[in-house]
Amino acid sequence: APQVHAATTYTIGTDVTFPPFVYANSNNKYVGIDMELIRSIAKEEGFKVDIKPLGFNAAVQSLSSGQIDGVIAGMTITDERKQTLDFSTPYYESGIVMAVAPNSKITNLKGLKGKTVAVKTGTQGATYANSIKDKYGFKVVTFDDSDNVYNDVKTGNSVACFDDSAVLNYGVKTGLGLKVVTKPADIGQYGFAVKKGQNQKLLKMFNEGLAKLKKNGKYDQIIKKYTGKAA
Ligand code: GLN
Structure with missing residues (x-):
C-alpha cells in the first residue's frame, strides 16, 4: 500500500x-x-x-x-x-551603524565621551559597542528588544544606539525617528x-x-x- x-x-x-x-x-x-x-x-x-x-x-x-x-x-x-x-x-549583508536622535549634535564616536549608549542583548551591535566603549569613554545599557533600544535614545536616556545598518537605514526611511551618523562597521552576512x-x-x-x-x-x-x- x-x-x-x-x-x-x-x-x-x-x-x-x-x-x-x-x-x-x-x-x-x-x-x-x-x-x-x-x-x-x-x-x-x-x-x-x-x-x-x-x-x-x-x-x-x-x-x-x-x-x-x-x-x-x-x-x-x-x-x-x-x-x-x-x-x-x-x-543578506549588513554592518553596524550608530544612530542618534534627529536633533542630536553627535556625529561620530568621539561625541560619545561620558555618555550612555543603548544596544540589544546578545547582538553584534552590543559586541561592537563593548569593544570600543573604553577607547571612547561611554557606558553601555542593554535591552532585550530593538523597540526599547530606540526608545531609550528617543527619550534621551541614551545619546545613541548601535544596530544593524540594514535595519536602521530601513527605520530612517519608514519614520523610526532616529538618524544614522556613521558608515557601516564590522560588515557581515546573515x-x-x-x-x-x-x-x-x-x-x-x-x-x-x-x-x-x-x-x-x-x-x-x-x-x-x-x-x-x-x-
Ligand atoms: N545581526 C545582528 C546579530 O546577529 C542583530 C540581529 C538581531 O538583532 N535580530 O547580532
Whole structure:
C-alpha cells in the first residue's frame, strides 16, 4: 500500500521586532524578509514551520540548548557563533551603524565621551559597542528588544544606539525617528542557523530552497517588496 508521510514541522525561533527582516504586521502576523524566506523555503522543500518570536537573544539561547530547531532573525554569521551553531549559505549583508536622535549634535564616536549608549542583548551591535566603549569613554545599557533600544535614545536616556545598518537605514526611511551618523562597521552576512551538528537535514533543505528561490526570482521579489531595492 502507498505510504503517506506527514510533513515534518520544525520550530523556528526569531526576533520580536527587527524590520524589514521580522515584525508583526497590523493583523499580528509575523512578516518580513526572514519570515517570507523561511515560509517560501518550507513550501519548496515540503516541510512545515512553527514560528516562535522569542526575541533575538532568547531565540539563540533556545537554539543552543536544543529547545527549537532553527533560528532566522537577521543573525550575523560570526566565527564565535560558529563554535556552537551551523549556518546556512548567507542571504543578506549588513554592518553596524550608530544612530542618534534627529536633533542630536553627535556625529561620530568621539561625541560619545561620558555618555550612555543603548544596544540589544546578545547582538553584534552590543559586541561592537563593548569593544570600543573604553577607547571612547561611554557606558553601555542593554535591552532585550530593538523597540526599547530606540526608545531609550528617543527619550534621551541614551545619546545613541548601535544596530544593524540594514535595519536602521530601513527605520530612517519608514519614520523610526532616529538618524544614522556613521558608515557601516564590522560588515557581515546573515544566515539561518541550527544547533551545531543537529538538524542537518533542515539546514540542507534551507540551502537548497534558498538556491531555488534565487533561481526562480522569488528571493529578489521578497527583497524588493520589503526594501524597495533589487537584491
Ligand atoms: N545581526 C545582528 C546579530 O546577529 C542583530 C540581529 C538581531 O538583532 N535580530 O547580532
